[in-house]
Amino acid sequence: MTAFKNTIRDFLRYPTAVFGSVIIIALLGVAVYALVSIPYKEAIRLWRGGEDVWYQNPKYAPPAWFNFFSAKKKPISFSVRTTDGSMTKVTTPSSDPEVSTEDISYSFDYTYDGPPQEMILYFTTQFEAKFPFVSVSWITPDGRTVRIADMQADRKMTYRFSQDQKLQKRLKTEDVMQALFADPNSSTGAVLKGQYQVVITGTTFEKDSDINVEFVFHGDLFGLAGTDKYRRDLLLPLLYGTPIALAFGLLAALGTSLLTMVIAAIGTWYVGWIDELIQRITEINLVLPFLAILIMVGTFYSRSIWLMLGVTILLSIFSGSIKTYRAIFLQSKESSYIEAARAYGASNTRIIFNYLIPRMIPLLIPALVSSVPSFVFLEASLAVLGLGDPVLPTWGKIIDDAFADGALFQGRYYWVLEPAILLMITGLGFAMLGFALDRIFNPRLRDI
Amino acid sequence: MSTEALDASVPSSPIVKKSLRNSTFARVAKYTAIRLVTLIITVTIGVYLTILIANMGGYVDTIMRNEIRDNTTQSILANPNYRNLSPEAKQRLIQQKIASEEKRLGLNQPFAVRSMRYLKNALTLNLGRAINMSSDHGSKQVRLILLERLPATLLLTGSSELLLFFGSVFLALTLSRKYGSFWDKLTIAFSPTSAAPPWFYGIFFILIFAAVLRILPFGGLVDSPPPDNSFDYGLNILKHLILPAMSVIVSSIFLSIYNWRTFFLIYSSEDYVEMAKAKGLPPRAVERRYILRPTMPTIITNFALLVITLWTGFTITETVFLWPGLGITLYRAIGFFDTPVIVGSTIIYAYLLAITVFLLDFAYALVDPRVKVGSGSSQ
Numbered sequence: 001m002t003a004f005k006n007t008i009r010d011f012l013r014y015p016t017a018v019f020g021s022v023i024i025i026a027l028l029g030v031a032v033y034a035l036v037s038i039p040y041k042e043a044i045r046l047w048r049g050g051e052d053v054w055y056q057n058p059k060y061a062p063p064a065w066f067n068f069f070s071a072k073k074k075p076i077s078f079s080v081r082t083t084d085g086s087m088t089k090v091t092t093p094s095s096d097p098e099v100s101t102e103d104i105s106y107s108f109d110y111t112y113d114g115p116p117q118e119m120i121l122y123f124t125t126q127f128e129a130k131f132p133f134v135s136v137s138w139i140t141p142d143g144r145t146v147r148i149a150d151m152q153a154d155r156k157m158t159y160r161f162s163q164d165q166k167l168q169k170r171l172k173t174e175d176v177m178q179a180l181f182a183d184p185n186s187s188t189g190a191v192l193k194g195q196y197q198v199v200i201t202g203t204t205f206e207k208d209s210d211i212n213v214e215f216v217f218h219g220d221l222f223g224l225a226g227t228d229k230y231r232r233d234l235l236l237p238l239l240y241g242t243p244i245a246l247a248f249g250l251l252a253a254l255g256t257s258l259l260t261m262v263i264a265a266i267g268t269w270y271v272g273w274i275d276e277l278i279q280r281i282t283e284i285n286l287v288l289p290f291l292a293i294l295i296m297v298g299t300f301y302s303r304s305i306w307l308m309l310g311v312t313i314l315l316s317i318f319s320g321s322i323k324t325y326r327a328i329f330l331q332s333k334e335s336s337y338i339e340a341a342r343a344y345g346a347s348n349t350r351i352i353f354n355y356l357i358p359r360m361i362p363l364l365i366p367a368l369v370s371s372v373p374s375f376v377f378l379e380a381s382l383a384v385l386g387l388g389d390p391v392l393p394t395w396g397k398i399i400d401d402a403f404a405d406g407a408l409f410q411g412r413y414y415w416v417l418e419p420a421i422l423l424m425i426t427g428l429g430f431a432m433l434g435f436a437l438d439r440i441f442n443p444r445l446r447d448i
Numbered sequence: 449m450s451t452e453a454l455d456a457s458v459p460s461s462p463i464v465k466k467s468l469r470n471s472t473f474a475r476v477a478k479y480t481a482i483r484l485v486t487l488i489i490t491v492t493i494g495v496y497l498t499i500l501i502a503n504m505g506g507y508v509d510t511i512m513r514n515e516i517r518d519n520t521t522q523s524i525l526a527n528p529n530y531r532n533l534s535p536e537a538k539q540r541l542i543q544q545k546i547a548s549e550e551k552r553l554g555l556n557q558p559f560a561v562r563s564m565r566y567l568k569n570a571l572t573l574n575l576g577r578a579i580n581m582s583s584d585h586g587s588k589q590v591r592l593i594l595l596e597r598l599p600a601t602l603l604l605t606g607s608s609e610l611l612l613f614f615g616s617v618f619l620a621l622t623l624s625r626k627y628g629s630f631w632d633k634l635t636i637a638f639s640p641t642s643a644a645p646p647w648f649y650g651i652f653f654i655l656i657f658a659a660v661l662r663i664l665p666f667g668g669l670v671d672s673p674p675p676d677n678s679f680d681y682g683l684n685i686l687k688h689l690i691l692p693a694m695s696v697i698v699s700s701i702f703l704s705i706y707n708w709r710t711f712f713l714i715y716s717s718e719d720y721v722e723m724a725k726a727k728g729l730p731p732r733a734v735e736r737r738y739i740l741r742p743t744m745p746t747i748i749t750n751f752a753l754l755v756i757t758l759w760t761g762f763t764i765t766e767t768v769f770l771w772p773g774l775g776i777t778l779y780r781a782i783g784f785f786d787t788p789v790i791v792g793s794t795i796i797y798a799y800l801l802a803i804t805v806f807l808l809d810f811a812y813a814l815v816d817p818r819v820k821v822g823s824g825s826s827q
Contacts, residue, residue, distance in 0.1 A: 016640075283486070286805060287494045289797030291760040292778065293501060296794055299782055300507055320753040373643035381645060381764050386782055399651070403768070408651070408659050409666065420651055424644060431640030 010440045017436030023429030031243035043240045047232065047393040054231035056214075058117050061222035062414045063234075075112040075219030082212045089212075100204055102211050107197035110141075114220070115177040115191060121200070122214040123157040130205035137201075138180055141194025146171075146180065153202065153211060226414050228398070229405050237393035238418060244394050245426060248309055249376035255313040257368045263317065264325035265356045268333055269348060278322065285318040291381070298387035305389040308382060312375065321367065325360065332359050362441040370434030373427035380423055395419035479819045483809045491802045492571065495795055499566050502791045503559070508566050511576045511788045512555060518577060520545040575792035580784040581777075590792040594774060598796075600669060601773030605762055607689065608696040613751055616701050620708035621735060627713060635705050642703030647764040650695040654768070657691060664691050667770035692769040696761065700754060708747055715739050744815040752808040759801060 011017050038046075046053060056079040064076045080086040082104055093100045125132050136148040136159070149164060151157075161167065162176040171179040183192035202211040225234035267278040297311050332338065333356070341351050382388055383396025384403065402408075402415040502508050524530055524542050533541065554562055569575070575590035583593040623632045657664040665671070670684045715721065721738045725731075766775030774793060781789035813819045 280490075284490050284493050284497070286756060287487070287490055287798055287801045288497065289759065289794055289801055291763050292790075292794035292797045293498065295778060295782060296498075296502055296790055299785065299790055300502065300787070301504075320756075370643075374645075377643070377645050377648065381647065381760075384647065384764055385767065385779055408654055411659065413655060413659070416651055416655070420648065423648065427643035428640055431643035435640055 007440065011436070014436040014439065016432040017440070020429045020431070020433030020436065023425060024433060027242055027246060027426060027429065030239065031246050034239040035243050038236070038240060043236065043393060044391050046236055047240075048391065049232075050230065054227075054233070055120075055122075056216050057222055057227045057231040057233060058218035058220070059227065059229060059231050060412055060415075061218075061220060061227045062412070063224055063226040063418075064221045065224070066221055066414075072114070073112045074114060074221050075110070075116040075217075077116075077217055077219040077222045078108075079214060079216040080106050081214035083214075087213060087215060098205055098207055102200075102202040102204065104200040104202065104211070104213050105197055106215050107139075107195050108217075109194070110181065110191070110196050111193050112219070113191060115175075115181040117218040117220060118177065119161045119180075119198075119218070120216040121159040121161075121198075122216065123153045123159065124212045124214075125153045125155055125157075125204075125210065127155075127204065127206050127209040130209070132202055132204040132209055132211050134200055134202040134211065137199045139197040139199060140180075141192055141196060142184075144184075225418055228401055228415060234398060234415070234418060237395065237398050238422060240393045241395040241398070241419065241422070244305065244392055245376045245379060245423075248305060248379045249372040249426070249430070252309055252312050252316070252375035252378075253368050253371045255309075256316040256319075257321075257364055257371060259313070259317045260319065260322050261325055261357060261360055261364055262352075264322045265329055265352050265360075267322075268326055268329035269352050269356065278318070282318040282320075282322050285315065286320075288315065290315050294382065295385065295387060298382065303387055303390055305379070305392060305394075308379075308387075308389075312378060325363075328360065328363065329356060332356060366434050366438035366441055368434075369430055369437055372430040372434075376426050376430075377423065380419075395423055475819060476813045479813045480810055483813075484806060487802050487806050487809075491798060492567070494798050494802075495570050496563070496567050498791070498794050498798060499563055499570060502787075502794075503563065503566070507787045508791065509555065509562075511791065512553065512566075513550070514579065515577050516546055516549045516553065516555075520549055570795050573795075575795065576788045578781075578789050579786045581781060581786050581789055590788045593789060594777065594792055594796050597772060597774045597777050600771060601762065601766070601775065603685075604689065604692055604696075604766070604771060604773060605758070608693040609755055609758065611693065612697050612701060612704065612754075615697065616704035616708060617747065619701075620705045620712060621740070623705065623709045624712035624716065624739075625731075625735075627709075632709070635702055635709070638702040639706040642700050644699060645764065646692075646696040646699040646758070646761040647768045648695075649698050650692065650765055650768045653691045653695050667691075667768070669772050688771075692765055692771055695769075696758065696765060699761065700758070704751075704754065707750065708743075711743055711746065712739055715743050741815070741817075745812055748808055748812045748815065752805060752812075755804050755808070756801060759797065759804070 034043075056077075058077050061077060067073050067076070082089040087104060087106045090103045091100055092103070121136065123134065131152040131154065133150070134153045135150040138146040138148050140146070147170070148161065148167060149159060151159070161180070164176070167176055168174055173179045178189060181191045181196075182189050186192075198215060200211075200213055204211060223233055223235055225238050227233055263278060267275040293315060294308060294311055298308065301307065338351060338355055341355050346355075379388075379394065380396030380399060383394055383400045386400060388394055388397045388400060396419070398419040399416055402412070405412075405415075407413070407415040499508060521542055524538060524545065530538060530541065550556060554565055573591050575594070577588045578590050578593055581593055582588050583596050585592070585596075587593070619635075623629075623635060626632060654666055658666040665688050667688070669688055670681065671688075675681050675684050716739050718738075721734060724734045724738045729737075762773070763775035763778060765771070766773045767779040770776065774796065778790065778793040780786075781793065
């Protein structure tokens with residue numbers, strides 16, 4: 001118990017150790033949150049979803065907090081709908097029981113310096129034979145009312161403000177968004193700030209007929225993490241990539257270092273041909289091109305992340321560290337407590353697993369923790385090579401998508417930087433903890 | 449990368465008689481020859497394993513079949529003697545020829561026999577024909593596609609690894625001299641950054657130096673159009689080399705410096721170093737003869753392990769920087785699903801790894817006193 005307490009005290013002496021563990025605990029927290037809040041199946045469905053899932057988001061939108069750092073405020077995207085009450089809907093029956101009026105409206109404060117990309121209305125209506133009729137109008141902060149459109153509403157109908165040619169004609173410009181948001185008194189076409197309102201007046205001609213509207217506002221910015229080429233919210237892969245990266249890194253590190261140690265222990269204990277064989281395999285493994293073989297397996301068999309994990313572990317067992325372990329096992333093999341165990345007739349397996357290996361744990365833990373980052377980055381590397389798991393949202397996939405789309409050339413830095421910074425934080429967290437642990441468990445390094 | 453590597457941390461006995469230059473040469477040659485033979489056997493087994501992995505899905509067989517089909521079809525269509533045959537007769541003839549050719553090449557033999565043939569092909573770099581890709585000269589031979597890319601890869605790996613090695617040994621020595629100084633602490637603080645692979649730093653460097661500052665190119669080997677005279681051409685390549693080489697170096701230099709500096713510090717507290725200092729030898733001489741000499745074998749072993757892991761990093765670094773080397777060829781082969789190129793690259797990489805190991809082994813033989821002087825039992 002005192003040994004444990006001493007370790008804890010040593011641990012607290014190293015700020016890097018504390019900092020590293022705080023990062024790791026935070027990442028574990030994010031991982032648990034991601035797994036709990038988004039079920040595995042749902043995450044995959046969203047990530048693989050196309051326009052039908054992500055139509056509410058603009059393409060290539062940087063995150064909304066960009067506005068904090070820029071003097072020119074860009075519009076932030078949002079969407080509201082009548083079905084969940086975020087858009088008000090008032091139904092007024094008329095004297096004719098068949099006919100009723102629906103007043104749908106939404107007003108919002110607009111304080112940004114430029115017009116948005118697009119505004120879209122999605123109508124969903126129910127009727128038997130008589131189409132409902134809707135008219136849309138736009139009320140600006142200075143009280144002007146702009147008639148947008150009058151039309152029959154089909155069961156499913158999409159109305160895009162900037163693509164309506166009648167509206168373009170009426171406003172005498174092709175840039176509808178600019179015209180709707182411009183200050184009429186300004187010669188430069190500056191945006192008029194204040195409360196805007198979109199008003200939809202619908203008339204239904206049947207008893208059970210109903211109109212529901214979704215108002216989608218595509219600004220230049222979106223959410224906490226922004227969106228990619230396919231309108232996907234990057235928060236999903238950033239959140240969900242955390243448990244995947246941690247699982248891959250930790251499992252690979254654990255599997256590799258444990259197996260390496262057990263094999264080194266067996267080799268040194270039995271000596272003879274087993275030891276010889278292990279050393280020869282290590283030498284062969286050294287000339288096997290690790291990544292090229294992973295690529296071969298990925299292209300020929302399956303890109304599943306779990307297969308990659310297995311192959312990674314298999315190829316990393318017989319690495320250079322087997323020699324380090326071997327040298328230390330050779331020393332501890334000669335110690336008197338092993339001799340004592342032999343004298344009382346302990347079996348080989350007992351000596352290996354109960355006496356030889358436990359002595360190595362102080363050495364194993366730092367090595368294990370320090371090797372996690374390389375595996376986390378390996379997963380990302382595979383994704384960058386186009387061999388990422390085809391269904392899972394991971395950090396590497398974001399970087400791969402961004403690169404394939406030339407994000408750095410186009411100046412969409414957020415797209416690459418967000419996953420890269422998360423990777424960096426993860427790598428640093430484990431590396432710092434591993435470094436500190438190495439010093440705590442290897443007193444020889446402590447003063448150097 | 450022999451087993452002696454670790455024992456090298458035990459310094460050899462300081463009482464060493466000067467042996468004849470001839471016998472030193474003989475010992476180094478013998479050691480090198482033994483290592484060469486072992487490596488050749490190792491590579492053979494490694495390549496055979498590669499073939500086994502590749503052929504678990506029958507991919508090597510497919511490569512062979514495609515090549516046979518291409519060759520026979522072309523030779524029959526091009527042969528003027530067969531020009532008058534009807535298309536059906538030609539097809540029949542082609543099928544017959546393919547069948548006999550497959551028999552001749554042993555595609556109907558059991559796998560154990562067949563794989564030996566593949567092994568021979570792979571070892572002699574007879575890698576078959578690519579499906580979609582072709583070399584800059586238009587050849588479909590996988591060997592030519594890959595060998596054409598080799599110089600660019602060697603330029604990048606060679607320059608960055610040499611800089612990395614000499615840079616970190618030099619800096620590590622300097623820091624071990626000023627142990628505890630600001631720069632020393634800074635290096636220790638920075639060493640966890642080596643957890644990230646080169647391509648990762650590449651992204652940041654591209655962002656800073658190419659996208660924002662616009663002083664260095666985004667990637668590639670030369671500008672297009674390339675400069676006319678060869679001097680400018682060389683300079684242009686150097687300009688393109690800066691960012692990829694820098695990302696490789698930055699990704700591992702802090703950890704190497706840290707490791708080697710720790711090493712030098714441990715060794716500089718040995719009794720014989722104290723003794724040399726007490727003798728009044730100048731500090732440089734102590735460093736060179738009593739610290740650097742005995743640690744060199746271990747440092748080289750260490751570096752060899754680093755270089756081997758770096759090969760993995762180069763593949764992706766090349767992809768990120770569009771550096772026209774082996775790595776990007778492999779990347780494009782994945783995109784084209786060009787199996788012969790993928791298998792071929794794996795084999796070429798195995799060769800490159802073996803050559804790296806051999807070169808470093810040779811360097812090891814040159815600096816390890818036990819090989820050179822032959823004290824102690826050889827393993």
